[in-house]
Amino acid sequence: MANNRVLVVGGGLAGLSATMKLAELGIPVDLLSLTPVKRSHSVCAQGGINSVNDQTRQQGDNEWNHFDDTIYGGDFLPNQPPVKEMAYWAPKVIDLMDRLGVTFNRTPEGYIDRRRFGGTLYKRTAFAGATTGQQLLYALDEQVRRWEVEGLVKKHEFWDFLGPVLDDNGRCVGGVAQDMVSMEIRTFPADAVVVATGGCGLIYGRSTMSVFCTGSAASRCFQAGAKYGNGEFIQVHPTAIPGADKLRLMSESARGEGGRVWVPRKPNDTRPPKQIPQSERYHFLEERFPKYGNLVPRDIATREIFNICVNEGLSVDPTRMCVYLDLTHIPRHELDRKLGGILEIYEKFQGVDPREEPMKIFPAVHYSMGGLWVDYEANGEGGLLPGSPRNQSTNIPGLYAIGECDYQYHGANRLGANSLLSCIFSGLFIGPGIVNWIKSNKAAADLPKSIYEGALSKHQARHKKLLSNASGTGENPYLLHQELGDIMTRAATVVRYNNQLTEAYEKVSAMNERAQRCSLADTGNWTNQNVIFTKSVQDMIPVAQCILKGALMRDESRGAHFKPDFCMPSLSATDPTERRHEAEKWCDAFEENTRKYLKSSICSWNGHEPDLTYEDVDTRLLKPRPRLYGLVGGEVIEEVWKQRTRNQQEAAPGRPASKELAGAS
Amino acid sequence: MITPGPEAHSARRPSKINVRVLRQDGPGTPPYWELHQVQYEPDMNVISVLQKIAAQATTIDGKKVAPVAWDCGCLEEVCGSCTMVINGRVRQSCSALVDRLMEDNPEEIQLQPMTKFPVVRDLVIDRSRLFHSLKRVQAWVPVDSYFDMGAGPRIPREDQEQNYPLSQCMSCGCCLEACPQFNKVEVVRHPGESDEAFDARKKEAYESEFIGPHAISQAMLFNSHPVGKNLQKERLDTLTSTGGIQACGNAQNCVAVCPKEIPLTTSIARAGRAATLHAIKKLFDR
Numbered sequence: 001m002a003n004n005r006v007l008v009v010g011g012g013l014a015g016l017s018a019t020m021k022l023a024e025l026g027i028p029v030d031l032l033s034l035t036p037v038k039r040s041h042s043v044c045a046q047g048g049i050n051s052v053n054d055q056t057r058q059q060g061d062n063e064w065n066h067f068d069d070t071i072y073g074g075d076f077l078p079n080q081p082p083v084k085e086m087a088y089w090a091p092k093v094i095d096l097m098d099r100l101g102v103t104f105n106r107t108p109e110g111y112i113d114r115r116r117f118g119g120t121l122y123k124r125t126a127f128a129g130a131t132t133g134q135q136l137l138y139a140l141d142e143q144v145r146r147w148e149v150e151g152l153v154k155k156h157e158f159w160d161f162l163g164p165v166l167d168d169n170g171r172c173v174g175g176v177a178q179d180m181v182s183m184e185i186r187t188f189p190a191d192a193v194v195v196a197t198g199g200c201g202l203i204y205g206r207s208t209m210s211v212f213c214t215g216s217a218a219s220r221c222f223q224a225g226a227k228y229g230n231g232e233f234i235q236v237h238p239t240a241i242p243g244a245d246k247l248r249l250m251s252e253s254a255r256g257e258g259g260r261v262w263v264p265r266k267p268n269d270t271r272p273p274k275q276i277p278q279s280e281r282y283h284f285l286e287e288r289f290p291k292y293g294n295l296v297p298r299d300i301a302t303r304e305i306f307n308i309c310v311n312e313g314l315s316v317d318p319t320r321m322c323v324y325l326d327l328t329h330i331p332r333h334e335l336d337r338k339l340g341g342i343l344e345i346y347e348k349f350q351g352v353d354p355r356e357e358p359m360k361i362f363p364a365v366h367y368s369m370g371g372l373w374v375d376y377e378a379n380g381e382g383g384l385l386p387g388s389p390r391n392q393s394t395n396i397p398g399l400y401a402i403g404e405c406d407y408q409y410h411g412a413n414r415l416g417a418n419s420l421l422s423c424i425f426s427g428l429f430i431g432p433g434i435v436n437w438i439k440s441n442k443a444a445a446d447l448p449k450s451i452y453e454g455a456l457s458k459h460q461a462r463h464k465k466l467l468s469n470a471s472g473t474g475e476n477p478y479l480l481h482q483e484l485g486d487i488m489t490r491a492a493t494v495v496r497y498n499n500q501l502t503e504a505y506e507k508v509s510a511m512n513e514r515a516q517r518c519s520l521a522d523t524g525n526w527t528n529q530n531v532i533f534t535k536s537v538q539d540m541i542p543v544a545q546c547i548l549k550g551a552l553m554r555d556e557s558r559g560a561h562f563k564p565d566f567c568m569p570s571l572s573a574t575d576p577t578e579r580r581h582e583a584e585k586w587c588d589a590f591e592e593n594t595r596k597y598l599k600s601s602i603c604s605w606n607g608h609e610p611d612l613t614y615e616d617v618d619t620r621l622l623k624p625r626p627r628l629y630g631l632v633g634g635e636v637i638e639e640v641w642k643q644r645t646r647n648q649q650e651a652a653p654g655r656p657a658s659k660e661l662a663g664a665s
Numbered sequence: 666m667i668t669p670g671p672e673a674h675s676a677r678r679p680s681k682i683n684v685r686v687l688r689q690d691g692p693g694t695p696p697y698w699e700l701h702q703v704q705y706e707p708d709m710n711v712i713s714v715l716q717k718i719a720a721q722a723t724t725i726d727g728k729k730v731a732p733v734a735w736d737c738g739c740l741e742e743v744c745g746s747c748t749m750v751i752n753g754r755v756r757q758s759c760s761a762l763v764d765r766l767m768e769d770n771p772e773e774i775q776l777q778p779m780t781k782f783p784v785v786r787d788l789v790i791d792r793s794r795l796f797h798s799l800k801r802v803q804a805w806v807p808v809d810s811y812f813d814m815g816a817g818p819r820i821p822r823e824d825q826e827q828n829y830p831l832s833q834c835m836s837c838g839c840c841l842e843a844c845p846q847f848n849k850v851e852v853v854r855h856p857g858e859s860d861e862a863f864d865a866r867k868k869e870a871y872e873s874e875f876i877g878p879h880a881i882s883q884a885m886l887f888n889s890h891p892v893g894k895n896l897q898k899e900r901l902d903t904l905t906s907t908g909g910i911q912a913c914g915n916a917q918n919c920v921a922v923c924p925k926e927i928p929l930t931t932s933i934a935r936a937g938r939a940a941t942l943h944a945i946k947k948l949f950d951r
Binding site: 101142521529 | 817
């Protein structure tokens with residue numbers, strides 16, 4: 001395979017793990033990134049990475065439980081085989097990162113320490129202080145640097161990916177990109193292209209994401225024909241520090257280490273937090289969710305915090321909405337050892353020591369569960385078939401997507417500390433499949449040059465056209481971006497209403513045309529950040545349309561997608577017989593809703609807007625069941641549901657219980 | 666490092682902020698100062714100031730100019746991108762809060778690119794030399810493969826607590842900016858020069874100069890890892906050759922400016938001892 005090359009776009013956890021694995025398999029890689037890869041957004045991940053481990057195993061945990069928690073936490077929306085494979089790989093992924101020298105926190109005996117994260121009852125999360133993403137990224141960055149010295153990896157940093165190059169049969173045979181310093185546009189012939197470009201938080205203006213996370217690379221693939229799945233599922237993280245330029249994440253690990261969320265029971269209580277006695281503090285998560293407490297899944301914690309401020313008027317600050325996240329009961333040295341990184345962030349940006357004063361936090365846009373649609377090939381046990389070129393492949397042959405920019409692993413809601421896992425897992429797992437893809441295809445190096453010249457001139461024309469819009473009468477790209485962010489934040493975050501979504505969709509669609517009329521303050525051809533930014537704003541719009549359209553059409557509530565007009569109510573009857581009857585009806589409604597909406601929403605670009613279709617979810621291993629965290633009457637519903645499941649199994653004895661089918665492997 | 670919250674200064678809030686930026690259109694062109702003015706808002710940092718400047722693209726005199734170019738990423742001081750010289754001090758612009766800066770100098774905020782790296786444009790500089798130093802010290806654990814071989818070696822908590830701070834180095838370059846022994850190296854591309862030829866010249870130029878405190882500290886980090894130390898000799902060879910540890914003048918500026926408070930001088934002292942032992946050993950092994 002001397003003539004073969006792979007182009008990897010994006011140098012976060014997913015892109016770097018794919019790069020190092022491909023290099024190990026002997027494939028030269030061109031690694032393209034908007035920034036030196038060591039500065040990729042993965043550095044912002046704080047809390048940790050999940051896997052079953054020796055300790056949880058002896059408490060009854062296993063890979064199957066991790067799989068089940070992920071599916072249940074994701075409200076049954078992800079296809080199950082990839083998630084199962086990921087859960088079974090998780091211990092191996094952490095072992096590998098350990099061997100690469102990641103400075104995971106240790107127990108006194110020298111084992112990797114673990115903490116608890118949301119949506120599970122086990123301590124599965126390995127961590128390196130509160131900068132786990134940074135530490136994992138550095139370990140991968142170091143390995144890739146090693147391959148760079150070996151000559152198998154060529155880095156192209158400060159390059160902007162403009163789109164895939166397709167041959168006449170629609171196969172992806174490389175990419176087009178622009179040097180952000182010299183502004184040169186060139187093609188990168190490649191036998192496969194791996195897009196690992198992360199999330200799209202900038203569509204919301206301010207989020208917890210880095211400035212690179214525009215989603216424009218994924219959008220460029222989408223506009224070239226790749227399908228985009230489950231766009232409407234955007235995770236709003238419960239705890240972030242509001243800021244003028246960015247909403248800074250305050251990791252779930254703060255709660256994992258014992259942090260408590262509360263507000264004063266009395267509205268507009270002006271006393272300083274430490275003077276409010278315990279009895280007058282409303283620990284609303286603990287009271288409403290006794291089983292999971294402060295560690296309910298993120299979508300639920302976010303809605304509760306939002307609700308307590310917006311509807312119940314219990315915000316702790318009269319000028320802006322926020323609640324307390326309190327760590328002050330935990331010893332200082334313990335906090336410094338396990339959470340130092342995030343406490344410093346709070347201290348530096350807020351000027352208050354969170355070891356002494358409760359932090360003030362509010363939810364913020366954080367993660368995109370949706371992304372480029374990718375395929376998979378299942379094996380007999382319901383996991384993935386290793387080495388299959390279909391795994392992680394978009395619908396454009398030869399174009400792969402991994403990490404946050406794919407739609408595969410987290411369904412309607414991602415569990416904390418599962419994203420680092422999905423990024424590294426998909427990056428490592430994809431390697432052998434790509435090798436097999438390359439073997440079965442003609443080398444890109446042998447293709448006619450005209451294919452590349454065509455793609456190049458198209459992008460050069462786009463660039464020239466933008467630079468010529470210098471009149472100063474057109475749209476200001478920075479203000480247009482702000483406007484887009486405001487619309488998206490208002491219509492498509494925690495609570496969604498159809499009239500608002502309709503209005504937002506119309507406004508954003510009109511922006512498509514306005515964005516073409518952006519006029520630039522810089523028309524030069526040297527480090528022109530103005531033109532790079534304008535292109536990314538233009539390309540945010542199609543993805544914003546996917547988010548809005550997906551949200552508008554989905555008349556239900558599932559995970560992070562919450563519509564008050566379409567949600568399953570709590571039980572209200574007090575009489576046991578009536579309550580049972582109500583629960584039966586609830587389960588009927590649930591089954592009907594599952595039939596109608598347990599589907600991935602799939603967008604394809606028609607040149608003007610996304611066309612939306614639906615695809616069945618692969619539920620071969622776990623039958624969808626109601627997600628009942630904290631629901632009033634949940635115990636009765638659960639009883640009814642279990643009875644139904646038993647009845648169904650008796651009626652169809654040939655089909656073994658799903659747990660036995662796959663849990664045995 | 667406790668700083669008073671913005672509430673404390675409400676009485677002195679100005680309505681506008683003057684921002685003086687040292688601009689440069691490209692490599693080899695002369696730098697020039699330019700004065701901008703932006704609307705004051707509570708909780709601003711230098712990033713939000715620069716965002717406003719980019720959106721306005723107009724100087725205080727109303728002259729239309731190209732937006733100021735600058736580099737940024739995470740905006741929470743973990744990526745290292747947005748390092749620049751602010752009011753004479755090297756630091757990240759995301760954690761440079763306007764209210765604090767106004768306390769020191771209410772008249773204006775001064776922004777300059779780092780001086781030890783070639784300017785690409787305005788506040789954007791080329792830090793490839795910094796990353797090249799990491800290659801020179803082979804800052805990685807030389808594992809056999811990425812196959813599943815079980816867990817890594819058990820690490821005492823004490824070792825983790827020593828290594829974790831070193832591993833937080835985000836390659837921002839503050840230590841290099843402050844180091845009197847680290848001098849600017851600017852290799853200018855010849856017309857028509859190929860990428861390979863240009864890279865080779867840069868490598869040669871970089872390797873004849875001081876490697877820098879960040880790389881010395883990384884060498885110590887990997888030398889103390891049970892498998893990382895398999896390359897210990899090679900790292901010490903680098904640290905005892907041209908541009909190695911002997912170039913350090915012990916000014917201790919590096920540790921003073923490190924935003925992550927990494928004990929760089931401790932690493933340098935450790936490297937110095939290890940290098941001496943290494944040199945003696947080499948003498949006897951001859």
